[in-house]
Amino acid sequence: MEQGGEAGTGGGLGNLRALLAILQWWGFNVTVIIINKWIFQKLDFKFPLTVSCVHFICSSIGAYIAIHVLKAKPLIQVEPEDRWRRIFPMSLVFCINIVLGNVSLRYIPVSFMQTIKSFTPATTVILQWLVWSKHFEWRIWASLVPIVGGILLTSITELSFNMFGFCAAMVGCLATSTKTILAESLLHGYKFDSINTVYYMAPFATMILALPAVLLEGGGVVTWFYTHDSIASALVIIIGSGVLAFCLNFSIFYVIHSTTAVTFNVAGNLKVAVAVLVSWLIFRNPISPMNAIGCAITLVGCTFYGYVRHLISQQQAVAPGTGSPTTSQTNSPRSRMEMLPLVGDKQEKV
16 A cells, blocks of 8 residues: 555655646747747748748757856766767757748648647557557547548648648658657657756768758748848847747757657647637637637547547556456557557667
């Protein structure tokens, strides 16, 4: 009984830690999204690659200061081979995810982009099924139906629909799912903390993005500098978005480290309502009644999806203790859900 009480206490602290991590991530996420949209729309700085590059540079500097100056975390030594074999692919996916998010923000409203991003739980399940050969029971697949239906309704009724922005957001969902799964593997497998992850990933992401940003947007950025009014205040906003992006990157990996990738995705979808409301209050983008209904259906679907995952995980936790035939069924390759970690036995040890 005493052990159960201790476990309950530890579980309560763990849940509180996860809740605080999710709340601070929501705050940074919504703030960065609104500021980025403000940069593209109000400042007329329509260069998503450059904005993303500024974010990565600020993240690199912030992680370096946190480790070497503030001593917030000790530096985790990683062999050069492992940096290129593990961290570089993770950085590439991370870079693609950020760039696609900024590209979609340039062409479509925040509300539409955030609703499309709610498709991420579906892409996470599909990726695990196709790539990692995970098998899910019918309740998981059924819970994805309202999410997919809500996305379709929102897309059809979106008044500010743009095909390029829509495709960027959809591909971004795949990148987000891949990044989340890889990040969980990196943090739990390599024992990385949040700051060390950003410390190693952000310089790689900057290196990947710097040349395309210069070649594709360099001339436009120079022209903007010479033609835009109030350059000083605009630069403060752009660089400030980079500082907040570092805080967001830190919070993202802290959430993943404190919870699971699926919890991270579900929590990300629940912030859609806040992002949609705040963006509408600031930018007043038109939202039709059917579009709002589609967004609501998506959010309800995400909530139902999280509830189904919780039920299944609870059943799996009870089954081994019963010694019933359910145990062998749960451990069979076809029926095992393998909630933690998402990469399961595909994860390699160092």
